[in-house]
Amino acid sequence: MTDVETELRMMEVPGTAESARPLLSVRDVVKHFDVSGGTFRRLLYGPRTVKAVDGVSFEVARGETIGLVGESGSGKSTTAKLVARLLPVMAGEVWLAGRDVLKASTGEMKALRKEIQFIFQDPFSSLNPRMRTEMIIGRALTIHFGLHGEARRERVLQLLERVGLSSQHLERYPHEFSGGQRQRIAIARALATEPSLILADEPVSSLDVSIQAQVLALLQDLRTRLGLTMVFITHDLNVAEYVSDRILVMYGGKIMEEGSTDVVMQRPLHPYTRALLDTRPRIGRPGQMRPLEGEPAVPLNPGPGCRFASRCPIGVTECTEQSIPLVEKRNGHSVACIKA
Numbered sequence: 001m002t003d004v005e006t007e008l009r010m011m012e013v014p015g016t017a018e019s020a021r022p023l024l025s026v027r028d029v030v031k032h033f034d035v036s037g038g039t040f041r042r043l044l045y046g047p048r049t050v051k052a053v054d055g056v057s058f059e060v061a062r063g064e065t066i067g068l069v070g071e072s073g074s075g076k077s078t079t080a081k082l083v084a085r086l087l088p089v090m091a092g093e094v095w096l097a098g099r100d101v102l103k104a105s106t107g108e109m110k111a112l113r114k115e116i117q118f119i120f121q122d123p124f125s126s127l128n129p130r131m132r133t134e135m136i137i138g139r140a141l142t143i144h145f146g147l148h149g150e151a152r153r154e155r156v157l158q159l160l161e162r163v164g165l166s167s168q169h170l171e172r173y174p175h176e177f178s179g180g181q182r183q184r185i186a187i188a189r190a191l192a193t194e195p196s197l198i199l200a201d202e203p204v205s206s207l208d209v210s211i212q213a214q215v216l217a218l219l220q221d222l223r224t225r226l227g228l229t230m231v232f233i234t235h236d237l238n239v240a241e242y243v244s245d246r247i248l249v250m251y252g253g254k255i256m257e258e259g260s261t262d263v264v265m266q267r268p269l270h271p272y273t274r275a276l277l278d279t280r281p282r283i284g285r286p287g288q289m290r291p292l293e294g295e296p297a298v299p300l301n302p303g304p305g306c307r308f309a310s311r312c313p314i315g316v317t318e319c320t321e322q323s324i325p326l327v328e329k330r331n332g333h334s335v336a337c338i339k340a
């Protein structure tokens, strides 16, 4: 290193190198579930494994929202739980802002719990029914910032206002709110810790369509105002298209396709993505709706090949014989298909 280089290196603002890296880096995470059942079922059917997440890798840049899409059972929720360490991984790594999440000690985990927040599908079961709104949101403020009393109430109020609620909602219990309002409270609670990453698992799927639009608009607004980084899980491509910078299509525990939202929606490469796009409801084109053929992937003891092969309209023998890697075609648009 020359003197000039050394000097330049020393002039670097602390954190510059770090901020250039992706906020979240997920590398080859694996989670299989043994679903053989009791001794009798095991004897009868043999050992059975669901490869819920089977070597998933992706990165999320600061301020970016990625949409993780796929049918029910494709492994989306399990992936999110692995990232937040709500489930132990079998293999792989998760890095958040240069910190090794899966190797974090108990003490470090407390800090990471603050950095990674979840928003779940059903706000009714994710909010404690015996707590008032002030406590639901305020608890995290006490745990992570040591706030109490009036200071805490003031901060809760700010958070409520940020999600479109007000002081009249402070004293109420979850059952006194509508579904959309409850999800707003869950969002305020997630924001309370000032997390660097939000994992939103089907956050609007339990809401009526008109309410969905309002909550999505709120999330978009918060994204731009607060620069949130988000992994947004949904089975609904229309929702994913609306909220995501990039889309990851998941099926049978694997990423099938990845790319910027426009490219994936307009020039999908994977037959599974195309099938998902064909089946999505579109206003004014009800005739376009047809169910995806074949059984959705519950990958019980799957072979080495493509998990979509049995339902694929363009599959060939080779698809089932070898593992199909995710390959970048151009500009961050990747696909795991030998026929694409």
Ligand SMILES: Nc1ncnc2c1ncn2[C@@H]1O[C@H](COP(=O)(O)OP(=O)(O)O)[C@@H](O)[C@H]1O
Residues within 6 Å of the ligand: 033, 034, 035, 050, 051, 052, 070, 071, 072, 073, 074, 075, 076, 077, 078, 079, 297, 298, 299
């Ligand atoms: N705790 C568990 N025990 C056994 N199987 C599970 C468990 N959690 C998830 N699975 C299975 O793993 C697969 C992926 O599940 P999940 O991650 O919930 O998918 P998604 O969120 O995409 O609907 C499914 O086949 C599901 O039945």
Ligand SMILES: [Mg+2]
Residues within 6 Å of the ligand: 076, 077, 078, 201
């Ligand atoms: Mg799920």
